[in-house]
Amino acid sequence: MTVLSITEASLAFGGIKALDDVSFTAASGEITAIIGPNGAGKTSLFNIISGFYTPQKGRILFDEQDITGMRADKRAALGIARTFQNIALFRGMSVLENIKLGGHTRLNTGFWSAGFYYGNAQREEARLRAEIERDVIDFLELDHIRKAPVGALPYGLQKRIELGRALAMQPRVLLLDEPVAGMNREETEDMARFILDIQARWGTTILLVEHDMGMVMDISNQVVVLNFGRQIAVGSPEQVQANPAVIEAYLGTSDRSDNTAGEAIA
Known part of the structure; x- marks a missing residue:
């Protein structure tokens, strides 16, 4: 069952398009990873889902309810929670x-x-x-x-x-913005274990923005790839790793061997 649906979402700041006609769905209880080079629009996508920004175009549906213009606190009350790329805790x-x-x-x-x-x-x-x-x-x-x-x-x-x-x-949809950024290998493995345990224990639908491609490909059910605000691929980890547009976005050219491409993305 689809819990979250993004349809032709576009977001611009002046003449800069952060998102350009992005569309995908997130299935209940599955992990959907959002990947792409720096500046691809990943955090902007999280911001329109959680309510920090309102897209100029497109719709966001949560359980078939249109939440496109809903305030962030109302979305949180519905069951959409997130973490942030930069730690946002009260240190004292x-x-x-x-x-x-x-x-x-x-x-x-x-x-x-x-x-x-x-x-x-x-x-x-x-x-x-x-x-x-x-x-x-x-x-x-x-x-x-x-x-x-x-x-x-x-x-x-x-x-x-x-x-x-x-x-x-107690979120139904959990948005994790670079949960293992800056962590060592042991800490990354621990966090990946916790994410999988959250999925298994509570059936939480998880959207994950992350640059650690090894982790992404290991734990994700679906991968969405953005580049300069546009969605260039969506599919299983295996499908995405073999997609020429994804290889070009990460390597700068599609004229590379399959082994080199796999190593760069995975």
Whole structure:
């Protein structure tokens, strides 16, 4: 079943086209990777899906509901969560406090009880904390540092905490913007394992922007390739690796051997 559908989406900043007639669908419970050279429009695509930008043309459907002009907070409440290319955590707050912030879209406490923090507000916050400690912190193996300030932790753990904050929203669609950028091989393998476990445990539909082609080709069900804002290929990892347009985008020419092309993309 299709959960997310992008149809002829275009986004321009002045005379620069960040996206130009991009169309694809993301199937429920599958991992769709968005790849392409720097400046291809990958993060711009995430921005129109999550509501930071509104495309000048095209439609975005979530569960067959048109969300093209919907505010970002409304999309989050529907179940669209994301992480960011650059870490966007509150460095002076603890791991638990940062992750709990992701659950705010699921709180129903009224203004007054939340402001004075009594009654339903206390009970709802306690339930949220217990749920996050059980389903997110334990799952991501962060229990030993849950009270530590985020700013004192290494980069790899901070990326994992940002993933935890997105998971606290209980998303149906999870957008991961370069989740392993800057990580070493061991950290990359750990993150890939967590992503696959999220897919298996909760059936979450995942969209992944990543430059680590080995990881992309190993864990993705579908790959969408962008170049200068245009979609040049979509298909399985095997189909994309053999696509001449993809090879040319990554190598600058299609006149390369299949082995060289495979190594460059994979």
